Amino acid sequence: MPTATNNGESATTNGDSGVAQLDHILTSFTTLTDPLAINDALLVIEYSLQGPNATAQTTQKILSFIPLGYFLQVLQQDHGYDTEQIVNRTCHVLELLLKDQPYSTLVQDEFLVAALAQALDSPSPRVRALGLSQIDKVSDEDLSVLRTLLFSPVFKAVVGGIGSGSITIAERSKKSLLKICQTQERLEAVINNTEAFNQIKDLANSRDSIVQLRMIEALTEIASKSSSTTHLLDSKSLLDPLKSGLTSTDILTRFNILEILAEFGTTLSGSEFLDHSGVLARIADVVENEAGQDSLGLNAIVKLYGKLGAAEQVDFVTLDMKYQILGQLERLLVGDDDYEPDESSKVEVMSTIGLIGGNVQNVEWVSQSQCSEEFIITLQSLPRDAKVAWYHSLAQILACSPDPSEETERIISEFYTRLDGDPNSQSAFITRLLTSAKSQSQELAMSALSVMIPLAHYSFGIQKMAAQRDVLTFLLDRNSEQSHSEKVAKHEVITAMLKTAEEVKKSTGTDLLTADQVSRLDLHRRQGPFYQRATATVSIQDIAA
Structure with missing residues (x-):
């Protein structure tokens, strides 16, 4: 149990002294006026409601001394510079006190219904979150409870919060709407309620582009759950603003719509919508x-x-x-x-x-x-900065599979042949790649090494690199001027080459590397990327002697 201090911090005590401290706090809490004392008392109450201390008996004991209504009064009072801290702590205490109370039980108390409505109308993001955390409980109750919620002002406040000028409130309100609509059955209940449907539709077509985009984003998150939810929302024209947004005269609105579509399109239902719509x-x-x-x-x-x-x-x-x-x-x-x-x-x-x-x-x-x-x-005409992007893109293609199958290796090998030109001559691409890897530009060097790493997972890649002595000389070079990242990347190339060569040797009996190459590369691998050979130092006096 934390012991209250004059600076809001606490020290932990145990046993009877902790119980006695809580009892003292409970008997005196409603008489406290000093913000620091209130905050310290809340800290003790908060602690008693968490971990092994949290029992139904503790909750009942607290509420027998301090009614919920008094905690709500604390939220409304001005505590000077400590107001934000006290509001945050009070909200957390209330959440802990109410955590086992389902929404259907809370709304049987008229006082709590009024308090909930007040919380959902609060300009304070933390108080609003307290109210919304109680609404979230509806998702765990029977559908009948949700239908009752839809006819109350409370649901209107939840959806209305998405249009708030506070980003924090808007995002938290959107989160509650998503939770309420988390299943097809619950989504149907919401949009089949005329008042709820019209409110959602109005926000999705709002003239305030920010509010509109928030609701469109919420609807696409719901739609992305399945093809059936997408079809349901589309059949009710709730996804129409997503389509019409592409023709908006506002550049930023079009850009944001495209970003929402991009996220939506990564799901099966979203890609189908992009196609069929x-x-x-x-x-x-x-x-x-x-x-x-x-x-x-x-x-x-x-x-x-x-x-x-x-x-x-x-x-x-x-x-x-x-x-x-x-x-x-x-x-x-x-x-x-x-x-x-x-x-x-x-x-x-x-x-x-x-x-x-x-x-x-x-x-x-x-x-x-x-x-x-x-x-x-x-590649031939790109300046340095664009070449970096080109190498990274090629690296992604080469790394299409962490463990390439024979079929994948065939595909990549054919692609590389087109990249490299004459298969019977020294690899022109490897020469270009090596030049980039040696660049004084760390960004360009790292991008080239990012290509070598996945290339080393293919037998043809190892053969291409091992066929050029300069490549192995570069990989084994421990030049102290190289950056930390370059040393690590070179070590990754060497490790991948040895692993692939060993696997090919076991499966086909083919040696991709000579015994000498394996020996030198393996020594480098075992020594690690940052190994430095020890050098003896001799003083001038020793030389003179």
Whole structure:
């Protein structure tokens, strides 16, 4: 039990003294006026309601001395500089006192109903959260309790909170709405209630773009649970603002709608909605005819495509066949007579190609596309900063599987052949990669090493790197000027090379590395990335002697 102090801190005591302290606090609490004394007393009460001390008997004992109504009075009083701390602690005490009380029990007390309504109208985010925490309990009760809630002013206050000027209140209110609508059955109950439906619809179509976006975001989170919830919301036109937002004249609204669609699209139900609702067709039309008019929106579209491609539950190949997404990205990467991409746009497109190709479900489709051809060609003309992005994107494609199957290795090997040129000559790409890895620019060096790491998980990759003496010399070099990150990355390359070579040796009997190469690489691996050879120092006096 904490002992109250004059600075709001506490010391822990046990046994009878702790019980006696609580008893003293309970008998005197309603007479306290000093903010520090009130805060210290709340600290003792708070402690008694947590952990092994928390029992039904303790709760009843506290309430027998201090009615809930008095705690609510404490919330409404001005405690000077200590007001925020006292409000926070009082709210927590009330949550602990009420934690085992279901919503259906609370609303049987008219006083508590009035207090709940007052809390849900409070400008204080903490007091509002106290009220909402009681509403959240409805999700654990029978559907009949929810239906009763929907006809009360309380539900109106929950939804209305999403339109609050306070971000904290708005987000907490949205969280409660999501909890209330967590199942299909409960969602149906909400939207089949005319007053609740109209309130939600009004916010989703609000002229205040911030409020509208909050409600749209909440609705898409609900819709993402399943195809049936998406269909239900769409059938009631609650997702219409999501579609019409793409044609908004406000650039920021379009951008935010695209970001919401990108998150929604990573789910199975969301990707189906993007397809069947015409959203992807509209986006394709924007890329075709409006690419140069809104760079912010265009980058959001590119990111959306990246998230679609990276999501395992999305059938990206089918969507690409229907909407030529990779064809759109190819145009945005290289440009044409009507559109000339700037460097930042190219970087965004390359990153998205990496995300899509980095999904093992899409890697063959991407690697055989014309888009990947242009991606390969682009490397030759990129400035340093854009080259960093290119290498990172390639690394994602190479790392499409943590444990590549034979089929994956075949796909990546064929892609690498297109990247490397003449298979019968020394690897031109490895030479370029090595030059970048030796760069004085740590960012460029690390991006090149990020390619070497996944490349070392493929037998052909090891053969390409081991065939060039300069590569192994670079990997084994412990140059003290190299950064911490570069040393770690080189060690990862070496470790991956040895692991892959050993696995291939066991399964096929093929030696990817010579015995000498294995010996030197393994010594480096065992010594770790930061090993430094000890050197003897000889003083001038020793030399003179």
